[in-house]
Amino acid sequence: MEISSYLRVPKRESIEFWNDNRIMHIRELATSAKPRYVWDPCKEGSRRLLDRVRFRAEVGEGNGWNSTLEPLEDLDASCDIAYGRIWMAAPLYLGDMSFGALSGVPNVALARAADETGTLCGIGEGGVHPDVARCRRIFVQWASARFGLDLHALRLGMGTVIKIGQGAKPGIGGHLPGAKVVSIISKTRRIPVGVDAISPAPHHDIYSIEDLEQRIWALKEATGNPVFVKVAATNYVPYVAAGVARMGADGIIIDGQGAGTGAAPSVVRDNVGIPIELAVPSVDRMLRREGMREGFTVIAAGRVSSAEDTAKLIALGADCVSIATAALIAMGCIMVHKCHLGFCPAVLTNRIEEEPKKVLSLDVATRWVTNLIRGWTGELKLILERVGLNSVRELVGRRDLLTAGDISEDSRRAMGLER
Amino acid sequence: MVETPRFIIDHIVSDGAQVTRPSIDPYREPVETHLYLFNGTLRLSMPVAIGGLRDLGKEEVSEVIRACYRMGVLVDLNGLTEVPEEALRRQSHAIAPIGAANSSMVNALQLTISGPDATELETMRPVHENQTLVARVPPLEDTSFYRDLFEAGFRGIIIDEDLDHHDAVELEVATSVCDRALKVPGPDGLPMRNLISLLVSSERLRSSSDAFKLIGLGAEVVVLPEAWKIAIDYRPQMERPLLSERLEYFLIGVQKELKLLAGAAGVSSLWTSLVGSRELFRSIELDNSLRVRLGVKSAGEW
Numbered sequence: 001m002e003i004s005s006y007l008r009v010p011k012r013e014s015i016e017f018w019n020d021n022r023i024m025h026i027r028e029l030a031t032s033a034k035p036r037y038v039w040d041p042c043k044e045g046s047r048r049l050l051d052r053v054r055f056r057a058e059v060g061e062g063n064g065w066n067s068t069l070e071p072l073e074d075l076d077a078s079c080d081i082a083y084g085r086i087w088m089a090a091p092l093y094l095g096d097m098s099f100g101a102l103s104g105v106p107n108v109a110l111a112r113a114a115d116e117t118g119t120l121c122g123i124g125e126g127g128v129h130p131d132v133a134r135c136r137r138i139f140v141q142w143a144s145a146r147f148g149l150d151l152h153a154l155r156l157g158m159g160t161v162i163k164i165g166q167g168a169k170p171g172i173g174g175h176l177p178g179a180k181v182v183s184i185i186s187k188t189r190r191i192p193v194g195v196d197a198i199s200p201a202p203h204h205d206i207y208s209i210e211d212l213e214q215r216i217w218a219l220k221e222a223t224g225n226p227v228f229v230k231v232a233a234t235n236y237v238p239y240v241a242a243g244v245a246r247m248g249a250d251g252i253i254i255d256g257q258g259a260g261t262g263a264a265p266s267v268v269r270d271n272v273g274i275p276i277e278l279a280v281p282s283v284d285r286m287l288r289r290e291g292m293r294e295g296f297t298v299i300a301a302g303r304v305s306s307a308e309d310t311a312k313l314i315a316l317g318a319d320c321v322s323i324a325t326a327a328l329i330a331m332g333c334i335m336v337h338k339c340h341l342g343f344c345p346a347v348l349t350n351r352i353e354e355e356p357k358k359v360l361s362l363d364v365a366t367r368w369v370t371n372l373i374r375g376w377t378g379e380l381k382l383i384l385e386r387v388g389l390n391s392v393r394e395l396v397g398r399r400d401l402l403t404a405g406d407i408s409e410d411s412r413r414a415m416g417l418e419r
Numbered sequence: 420m421v422e423t424p425r426f427i428i429d430h431i432v433s434d435g436a437q438v439t440r441p442s443i444d445p446y447r448e449p450v451e452t453h454l455y456l457f458n459g460t461l462r463l464s465m466p467v468a469i470g471g472l473r474d475l476g477k478e479e480v481s482e483v484i485r486a487c488y489r490m491g492v493l494v495d496l497n498g499l500t501e502v503p504e505e506a507l508r509r510q511s512h513a514i515a516p517i518g519a520a521n522s523s524m525v526n527a528l529q530l531t532i533s534g535p536d537a538t539e540l541e542t543m544r545p546v547h548e549n550q551t552l553v554a555r556v557p558p559l560e561d562t563s564f565y566r567d568l569f570e571a572g573f574r575g576i577i578i579d580e581d582l583d584h585h586d587a588v589e590l591e592v593a594t595s596v597c598d599r600a601l602k603v604p605g606p607d608g609l610p611m612r613n614l615i616s617l618l619v620s621s622e623r624l625r626s627s628s629d630a631f632k633l634i635g636l637g638a639e640v641v642v643l644p645e646a647w648k649i650a651i652d653y654r655p656q657m658e659r660p661l662l663s664e665r666l667e668y669f670l671i672g673v674q675k676e677l678k679l680l681a682g683a684a685g686v687s688s689l690w691t692s693l694v695g696s697r698e699l700f701r702s703i704e705l706d707n708s709l710r711v712r713l714g715v716k717s718a719g720e721w
Contacts, residue, residue, distance in 0.1 A: 015423065047423065049703075049704065164437050164438050165435060165437050165442075169435075169683070170434075170435020170436075170437065170442075170683055171434075171435035171436050171437070171442035171682060171683025171684060171685065172435075172442070172679065172682070172683055173444065198446060200444050200447065201441075201442040201443060201444035201445075201682060201683070202436075202441035202442050202443070202444065203441075206438065206441070207440075207441045208438070208439070208440075209438060209439060212438055229438075231437045231438065232435050232437060234434050234435040234436070234437055235434045235699070235701050235716075235718075235721065236434070236437070236439060236721060237437070237721075238721050239439060239721065240437050240438050240439055243438065243439060244438070257432065265676065265679050267626070267627060267628050267676040267679060267680060268679055268680065268683055270628065271432060271433050271628040271631070271632070271680065272432060272433045272434070272435045272680065272683050272684070273432060273435050274432060274701055274703065274718040274719065275703065275718065278703075278718045278719035279719070281719070282719045282720075282721060286721075407704065408704050408705070408706065408707065408717075409707050410702070410704075410705070410707055410710065410717035410719075410720070411703075411704060411717065411718070411719065413717075413719075414717060414718065414719025414720060415719065
């Protein structure tokens with residue numbers, strides 16, 4: 001049976017960030033491809049810092065969100081990354097989810113959607129799915145276990161990502177449970193069937209910034225592509241970012257606390273790392289101080305749930321954001337948090353079967369993600385219009401457009417905001 | 420932080436090591452959890468101890484002590500009126516309340532001190548020369564109180580949040596204050612903290628991450644009086660082998676989680692690198708003055 005419609009979201013007992021409103025908003029974008037709001041109403045009542053920071057334009061507007069949703073063609077949502085070498089139609093990077101973590105169809109859908117919309121798709125650690133390999137706008141990930149990588153695979157994409165850490169589990173390596181390592185995964189990753197694929201926590205050849213420099217240049221020489229470094233948002237992320245920029249990388253992907261994953265020890269997920277909205281401004285400030293911000297790309301990830309989040313993170317100092325959970329929700333994820341077990345009801349992260357009873361429709365999934373990006377971009381343009389800018393490029397680092405609201409003095413200072 | 424934080428500890432996050440120093444992979448590399456208490460006289464396998472035995476039957480207490488002995492874990496006998504035979508045989512892993520029957524045979528003796536004005540501070544001397552005196556105190560933000568305890572001869576402090584005091588503060592604050600108060604040089608020129616062990620205990624502590632953060636704030640050992648009972652689904656008259664088996668599994672799990680957290684932060688030994696390492700932690704949305712009392716930086720500060 002081919003799945004081509006959304007499942008009902010089950011009732012959840014605890015309060016979650018990805019609540020029903022957020023899921024419904026994403027589904028509306030994914031089915032209509034049209035902007036739904038200017039200002040995201042889902043942020044009301046949320047404890048997240050980013051939700052409590054507001055655009056001054058919204059505060060001035062009062063309850064006027066939602067008034068006009070006219071398509072705006074003359075605004076420019078595009079951005080250039082990696083010292084201008086890569087152009088993106090919208091500042092959206094579809095997060096790094098591996099083939100194995102996702103069950104194949106979603107991987108292909110994400111890569112195709114990136115091609116169709118002129119965005120980018122990170123393929124995650126675990127080798128390249130044969131159909132993903134046919135897509136152009138992909139970033140190949142070079143993570144600590146080097147699963148499924150050779151020179152050919154590295155050269156397939158537009159760029160390479162050295163993955164040091166991820167927001168859901170800073171300091172811990174990737175983990176694909178053995179139940180999901182079936183024959184095709186075993187072939188792409190080059191590991192035995194049924195064995196847990198546990199990536200080492202550190203790269204055992206990167207124990208310092210100097211080591212990282214050697215890998216960055218080796219990968220640049222080998223592929224001829226820009227090299228990005230993905231790190232988790234942690235205490236010293238400004239220093240890390242300065243080191244990454246100094247050592248010649250083209251950009252950094254910073255993944256904040258609370259980012260999604262199927263398999264992470266909950267003790268690490270809940271207690272390690274800092275929120276992205278605190279990491280991005282401090283990284284931006286550090287890079288400017290060191291005179292390395294120009295051309296270098298900062299991609300913000302972790303709980304980016306709407307165009308408004310995107311705009312805020314860009315105003316705080318990012319160039320581009322990464323979305324992953326939102327893209328999964330667009331493809332039908334209902335947040336049951338069972339990705340690691342291999343029986344995803346929405347067939348996104350299920351174990352790959354020889355003769356599956358249910359598969360996700362590739363065309364529908366691709367359309368959902370494409371629509372999501374278009375609707376999202378539409379909302380982003382509406383926000384640009386409200387804050388009085390013509391392009392996303394002008395928005396980068398415009399902290400003056402934001403107001404701190406009721407957040408603590410320490411957080412306000414870390415974010416560089418005025419009340 | 421989106422999920423509702425309940426305690427100060429929920430506003431504190433730990434570091435993840437990224438590039439500038441490598442994280443450690445506890446599945447493949449060693450992360451040490453052992454430590455020494457009371458000036459090197461007591462070796463424990465992990466910085467988590469079991470307490471809250473007051474309401475347990477005699478047989479059950481013995482079973483807990485046996486399980487903890489096998490795991491190399493300290494037992495806090497606070498509230499017992501008699502030190503069980505089992506603990507005497509394995510005396511080096513227990514702290515017994517003073518005055519309890521047989522308590523003179525235990526290495527570490529605990530005396531409850533109600534507060535800075537307590538008269539016990541003046542008169543207290545250990546029963547035997549080789550016994551370590553441990554003060555069980557309410558969580559206070561009183562620097563000189565902790566120094567007085569050292570002067571009075573105590574070589575261990577248990578800050579117990581379940582003791583009442585009209586000036587009591589949160590355990591997190593008291594732990595950090597006590598650790599910093601004792602870092603100053605004592606009479607012989609060495610930091611007092613080098614000679615005195617700090618333990619903390621509270622019924623509200625839930626997990627290894629709570630323990631990890633309290634160790635970071637300054638404690639050497641975190642006593643869990645309540646969490647283990649919930650974890651093993653403790654009920655009176657439960658089968659004893661089941662009790663000890665589950666307790667051992669719980670402790671192994673706690674140890675693994677501690678190793679994960681330490682490894683993520685690039686810490687290879689909890690005892691040498693984590694105790695009092697407030698720099699490893701950041702607070703999220705804590706009131707500025709409270710954060711300063713804790714000695715923890717705010718997230719986004721570097």
